[in-house]
Amino acid sequence: MLPPQPVHPKIKAMKIALPLLLSLYFTGMTVSGWAQPLTAPPPVNDIRVKVDPVSGGYAITSAVLHWTFEGSIGQPVRDLHTLAGKDSVGTFKAVSFSWKSGNAYTATIRWYAQQPVVIFSLSLPEGSRQGIVTFPVFKKIPSLPYSFSYHNRIFPLPQFFLEETSTPWLLFNDHADACVLSPASDFMVSLMTVDSTARGIDTIGSGLNPEVQILPPHFTHSTILVLGRGIRSTWDEWGNALRALYDRRRPANDCDALLNYFGYWTDNGGDYYYNYDTTKGYSGTLLAVRDHYREKGIPLGYVQLDSWWYEKSNFGMDRRRGAPRKNPNLPAGAWNLSGGLLEYKADPFLFPRGLAAFQKDLGVSLVTHGRWMDPGSDYYKKYKMSGFSAIDPAYWEHIMSYLRQSGVISYEQDWMNYQYTRNPQMISDINTGNAFTDGMAEAAQKNGINLQYCMALPRYFMQGVKYNNLTTARVSGDRFLPKRWIPFVFTSQLAYEMGIWPWSDVFKSSETGNMIVSVLSAGVVGTGDAIGKEDKANILMACRDDGVLVKPDIPLLPMDQDYLQMARGQKKPVLASTHTQHGKIITGYVLAFSDAMDTAAGNVVTIAADAADAASVDAASVNRTTSLSPADAAGARQFSFRPGELVKAEKVVVYNPQRNVLRLITGGEAFRDELPEDKYAYYIIAPVTPAGIAFLGDAGKIAATGKKRIAGIRMSGKTLQVDVLFAKGESMVTLRGYSERAVIADKGTINRDAATHLFTLSLPAPVTGSGVTVNFRERQ
Numbered sequence: 001m002l003p004p005q006p007v008h009p010k011i012k013a014m015k016i017a018l019p020l021l022l023s024l025y026f027t028g029m030t031v032s033g034w035a036q037p038l039t040a041p042p043p044v045n046d047i048r049v050k051v052d053p054v055s056g057g058y059a060i061t062s063a064v065l066h067w068t069f070e071g072s073i074g075q076p077v078r079d080l081h082t083l084a085g086k087d088s089v090g091t092f093k094a095v096s097f098s099w100k101s102g103n104a105y106t107a108t109i110r111w112y113a114q115q116p117v118v119i120f121s122l123s124l125p126e127g128s129r130q131g132i133v134t135f136p137v138f139k140k141i142p143s144l145p146y147s148f149s150y151h152n153r154i155f156p157l158p159q160f161f162l163e164e165t166s167t168p169w170l171l172f173n174d175h176a177d178a179c180v181l182s183p184a185s186d187f188m189v190s191l192m193t194v195d196s197t198a199r200g201i202d203t204i205g206s207g208l209n210p211e212v213q214i215l216p217p218h219f220t221h222s223t224i225l226v227l228g229r230g231i232r233s234t235w236d237e238w239g240n241a242l243r244a245l246y247d248r249r250r251p252a253n254d255c256d257a258l259l260n261y262f263g264y265w266t267d268n269g270g271d272y273y274y275n276y277d278t279t280k281g282y283s284g285t286l287l288a289v290r291d292h293y294r295e296k297g298i299p300l301g302y303v304q305l306d307s308w309w310y311e312k313s314n315f316g317m318d319r320r321r322g323a324p325r326k327n328p329n330l331p332a333g334a335w336n337l338s339g340g341l342l343e344y345k346a347d348p349f350l351f352p353r354g355l356a357a358f359q360k361d362l363g364v365s366l367v368t369h370g371r372w373m374d375p376g377s378d379y380y381k382k383y384k385m386s387g388f389s390a391i392d393p394a395y396w397e398h399i400m401s402y403l404r405q406s407g408v409i410s411y412e413q414d415w416m417n418y419q420y421t422r423n424p425q426m427i428s429d430i431n432t433g434n435a436f437t438d439g440m441a442e443a444a445q446k447n448g449i450n451l452q453y454c455m456a457l458p459r460y461f462m463q464g465v466k467y468n469n470l471t472t473a474r475v476s477g478d479r480f481l482p483k484r485w486i487p488f489v490f491t492s493q494l495a496y497e498m499g500i501w502p503w504s505d506v507f508k509s510s511e512t513g514n515m516i517v518s519v520l521s522a523g524v525v526g527t528g529d530a531i532g533k534e535d536k537a538n539i540l541m542a543c544r545d546d547g548v549l550v551k552p553d554i555p556l557l558p559m560d561q562d563y564l565q566m567a568r569g570q571k572k573p574v575l576a577s578t579h580t581q582h583g584k585i586i587t588g589y590v591l592a593f594s595d596a597m598d599t600a601a602g603n604v605v606t607i608a609a610d611a612a613d614a615a616s617v618d619a620a621s622v623n624r625t626t627s628l629s630p631a632d633a634a635g636a637r638q639f640s641f642r643p644g645e646l647v648k649a650e651k652v653v654v655y656n657p658q659r660n661v662l663r664l665i666t667g668g669e670a671f672r673d674e675l676p677e678d679k680y681a682y683y684i685i686a687p688v689t690p691a692g693i694a695f696l697g698d699a700g701k702i703a704a705t706g707k708k709r710i711a712g713i714r715m716s717g718k719t720l721q722v723d724v725l726f727a728k729g730e731s732m733v734t735l736r737g738y739s740e741r742a743v744i745a746d747k748g749t750i751n752r753d754a755a756t757h758l759f760t761l762s763l764p765a766p767v768t769g770s771g772v773t774v775n776f777r778e779r780q
Contacts, residue, residue, distance in 0.1 A: 047111045047118060047227070051095050053077050058109065058136070060118055062227050065177055069225070070140035071205075073099055073107075083110070088244045090114050103128045107135055116234075117241045118225040119184055120206070127217040134193060134207030136223060141204060144171040144179070146567035149192075150458040150494060154417050155477055158490035160567050162201070166190035166459035168238065168494070169204070170231070172567075176560040178234040181206065184222035184242065187462040188426065188433025211428035219430070231560040232493075239497025242465050250499040251471045253522050253551060254708070256450055257365045258410045259471060261301020262543040263526035264289060265506040266308070267369070269479025270528020274308045274327040274336065277531075282308070282350040283358050285531075290362060292531045298539055299547025302409065304367040304526065309355075311347050313339035313374040317388060317418055340374025340388065344399050346406075359407030367410045367452070368403060372419050387423030388415075391435035396443035404447040410471070411444055414454040421457075433463070441467040452503065458494065465498045472524055473500045480507040480514050482679070485593055489576040490562075492521060492555040502555050510535040513593075513680050515542060519702040520556040520578050520589055525549055541702050546727035550698065550706035552578040552589055559641065571595060571636040573675055577646055580705045582713035587697065587705040588646035588685035592639050594675060637675040644668050649687030653694040653738045655758075656683055657704075662738060662758060664688075686738070691720040692778045694738040699760060704736070711771060720776040726765045735761040735774070742779040747772065 050059045056073030076099070083094040094110035108121045122135040150156035152165035162169050168182035169192055181204065183190035189212050195203040206223035224241060228234035243250065254260040266272045266286075276285040286303060293300045311334035314322050326338045335347035346355035359366050372388035373379060384392035403411060419426070419436070426432045437460070444451050445468075453460055453473040464470045475491035476484040484504075492502040501523035507514040509527040518525045519542045527539070543549045556576045565572045573592045580587045643652045643665050654671050655662045658681070665671055675681055684704055686694040695713055697704025705713065712723035724733060737743070738757050743750065745761055752759035766772045 047116060049093075049095060049109050049111055049118070051077070051080065051097060051109070053080055053097065056099065060109075060111075060225065062116070065142070065227060065229070067142035067179070067227065068140065069136075069138045069142070071136050071138045073101075075099055075101065077107075079106075083108075088247065089117060089119075089241050090244075101133065102130060103132070105133065105135075115241060116227045116237060118227075119241075119245075120223040120225070121220050122222075123218060123220040124215055125218060127219060128215040129213060131210065131213050132208055132215060132219075132221060134205040135221075136225075137203060137205035139203050141171070141201060142179075143200075144173050144177075145200070146172050146563070147201070148172070148563060148567070150461075150491065152457055153421075154455050155475065155487065156456070156458040156461060156491055156494060157487045162192070162194045162196075162204070164191060164193055165457070166462065167192060168458070168462070169194075170235075170563075171201075172231055172563060174564065175229075176231050176564065177229050178231045179228070180224075180226045180234055180238040182224055182238070183462065184224040184245065186221050186430060187459045187465075188420075188437070189428075189430055190221075190459065208430075209427055211424070212430060213428070215430065231563050232557060235493055235497055239499075242462075242497070243499055246465045248465045248499045249468055250496075251450075251468070251501070253501055253553075254549070255471060256409050257302045258367055258450065258452075258524055259501060260549060261547040262299055262539060262549060263302040263304060263367070263524070264293075264300055265304040265306075265526040265528045267304060267306045267478070267506045267528065269506045270306075271530035271533065272528065273306055274330070276330070278330070283361075287361060289531055290364070293534070296534070296536055297545070298534060298536050299543060299545060300364055301547040302365040302367055303362060304369070304412075306369045307371050307414070308335055309346055309350060309368070310344050311335060311342045312337045312371065313342050313376055315339045315374060315376070317372065317422055340377070341371045341379075342374055342377045343379075344370065345402070355402075355406040355408075365409040366407055367412060368406075368408050369412045369414055369454075370399075372415045386425050386432050386436070387419065389419045389423065389426070389436045391432060391439060393439045393443060396439040397446070400443040400447040400449055403449055408449060410450045410452055411440075412452040412454055413440060416453055416456045416460050418455075420459070433459075437463050437467070441469060445469045453500075461494050461498050461500065464500050468499075470500055472503045474505055475502040476504060478505055480504040480518065482513055482593065485517055486574055486595065488517065488521070489556050489558050489574070493557050496555050496557065508533070508535075509538050512538055513678070515539075516680075516682050516702050517556065517591065518542070519549070520552055520576075520591060522551045522553065522555045522578065522703075525551075541700060544708065544725075544727035545730045548708050548727060550701045550703050550709045552580050552703045552706060554578050556589070556591060561641070566595070573637065573639040575639060575641055579646065580703065580707065580710075582705065582707075582710070585687060585689065585695075585713045585715075586647050587695075587713075588643065588683075589703065590641065590646070590683045590685060591680065592673070592675060592683075593680035594636070638672070639675070640670045640672040642668060642670050643685045647685050647687050649689075651688040651694075652685055653688065653696070654683050654685050655696055655738070656681060657699075658682060660758075662756060664738075688738070688740070689720050690715055691718055691776060692740045693720050693743060693776050695720060695722060695776070696736040696738065699734040699736040709733070716775075718777055722774045722776065723771055724763060724774060725771050728770070731765050733763050733765075735763055737761075737776070739776075739778065743776055744779050746775045748774065 046063045048061045056075050056077045060069040077097040079098040081096045091113040092110045096108040098106045104126050106123045111118045120136045147162045148170040149163045150167045172178040189209050191209050193205045226238040276282040314337045322338050325336045333349050351358050383395035450469045450471045473495050476488040495502045502521050503524040504518045506528040525542050556578045559575045577590045652665050688694045698709045711725050748761045748763035
């Protein structure tokens with residue numbers, strides 16, 4: 001499974017502060033009582049920091065961007081020290097100072113030589129019983145007209161304004177110069193604050209929830225500011241720095257069966273969600289799915305069991321009684337209710353021999369779902385609880401050991417938003433939220449189980465930077481549909497930066513567009529069709545015959561131009577991209593799709609504040625819509641991008657596999673197209689190599705050069721060499737490419753269209769082994 005144990009948050013706070021203390025000890029650079037502002041020498045990345053001991057003012061300046069962020073303590077400060085050192089982010093310089101305002105405070109600002117990163121830390125040497133001041137507070141910021149943050153309710157939806165919660169804030173201009181400001185610790189109780197007027201943003205700050213009053217001695221809260229050119233690259237700098245601070249290693253996107261294989265889901269939107277064949281029973285129905293898939297030659301790597309499999313109450317979080325049966329057409333029982341968790345154990349009506357016996361019969365791994373805790377559960381008598389959540393390590397050890405013994409590889413914690421917003425203790429106490437998520441992660445890690453978050457607020461995503469076994473998270477609403485594609489790609493950015501792979505949620509295998517988006521997410525891919533409704537051809541576009549997924553290297557993420565056009569309120573298709581990299585050769589994948597999100601100035605993506613079930617919340621359905629004239633509608637379908645920005649080469653090809661259309665693009669030329677009637681278009685972008693060949697990968701796969709099919713692409717003199725992997729039982733793979741002249745290969749049979757310059761190679765499986773290398777070159 002995944003290394004190593006999560007680290008307790010108090011230790012994390014020490015890790016953030018300790019390098020500064022060590023630097024002070026070793027350098028002895030102490031300065032105090034200056035009459036002039038303290039100005040530290042500028043590091044390589046051009047960031048400068050100034051602190052004025054008389055006024056308490058502080059300023060962060062980027063000479064390259066010509067930006068300055070200014071704030072003030074509002075009183076003189078003392079004990080100024082300049083520091084230098086190195087931590088997990090890199091080599092830094094720092095300045096620290098102290099003051100007293102109700103509480104005694106020590107602040108540190110450190111900035112890095114090789115990264116455009118500034119970290120602010122505020123410590124309480126004596127603790128506090130009246131909360132903490134906000135630091136930093138910037139009352140002068142650069143003129144950045146656009147802002148972006150994540151929604152604070154069910155799933156962190158993207159929105160083009162600054163929401164006051166624990167979330168990263170993105171500010172940017174028309175050149176895609178950008179900064180990201182966010183908490184760097186205490187994510188569960190952090191609060192970003194903003195004051196705005198008609199002129200724009202006046203003040204921005206980072207601190208804690210006002211409900212947090214009691215803080216222990218030496219408590220330290222940290223904030224991170226990242227400045228950069230390019231929106232996606234600035235996001236990456238932010239994520240890289242936070243992951244480095246917390247020793248977070250992004251898991252491989254094939255680290256377990258959930259991420260490596262195509263799977264079957266019984267989540268809301270699947271045909272067997274609180275539904276089964278009454279002649280077979282629930283377990284019998286799922287065993288029949290397995291048998292049917294085997295008969296049809298459809299691989300299956302795992303099965304997900306949603307909330308139907310364990311016993312629940314009949315009460316919602318508001319303690320209102322629900323319907324007597326969630327599915328009125330099925331037998332009554334504690335499993336067929338929609339309330340909170342009573343006992344996390346397979347309902348004996350559904351699994352008479354228990355969960356472990358079912359998993360053994362099924363023969364594939366399980367992924368299991370968990371809800372909030374019902375206050376009427378006996379667990380409240382046995383374990384320490386807070387609100388609707390378990391905060392007792394003994395509870396989590398009990399649950400995770402049961403799952404391990406039952407063949408479960410991943411645990412999905414659902415309803416996480418309400419477990420926070422409906423628990424005053426979790427909002428006001430610095431330890432409660434950590435106890436909930438730390439306990440879950442540590443017990444799961446001990447038992448070899450990975451985690452998935454669902455219905456998580458932005459703070460949970462950032463909290464996830466602490467846990468190496470949090471491998472996946474839901475980033476869009478129940479039942480994946482095209483109207484969810486926009487939040488999916490934008491929120492995938494947040495997940496990816498925290499080291500989490502995005503999950504789209506269940507869909508039907510016949511839905512080609514959903515299959516493309518889910519595969520290009522580089523994360524989980526699974527469908528939920530009733531027996532006989534599956535689309536084998538579409539499933540095998542996602543995976544090999546053994547079920548191993550063929551995916552890109554990183555998730556499908558928005559391009560910079562998406563942020564710009566949506567912030568400006570322009571009605572244009574959204575363009576999201578990802579890639580596969582083999583040495584120096586990069587294959588790009590671009591998805592263009594219609595923008596169903598109203599991005600007019602001041603747009604707020606809203607959803608129901610509360611819902612009896614997550615299924616009733618449909619954010620896209622409440623977005624405002626606008627009518628377009630025929631001319632504007634035509635313009636809203638047109639788009640362009642520069643393939644050379646994704647794939648560095650003198651010449652690239654842009655290929656639409658759905659329409660079998662290819663264009664050759666040279667230099668910095670823009671590629672232009674228009675969305676078809678089904679409102680999305682998918683492209684493979686490949687460089688024309690020195691061999692005169694652009695390799696387009698497996699003709700039957702969405703991520704055509706994904707590394708589970710194409711293990712390597714490289715040049716050897718004038719020859720293009722491609723390493724191809726076969727699953728056991730596969731007899732033939734069809735490869736596709738573009739050649740400026742006739743091309744030959746040392747294996748297989750080539751067919752080339754002289755008009756389009758497209759060729760295919762029918763490549764038989766090797767007699768022995770699972771891989772074969774093909775050498776392509778132009779015919780002399």
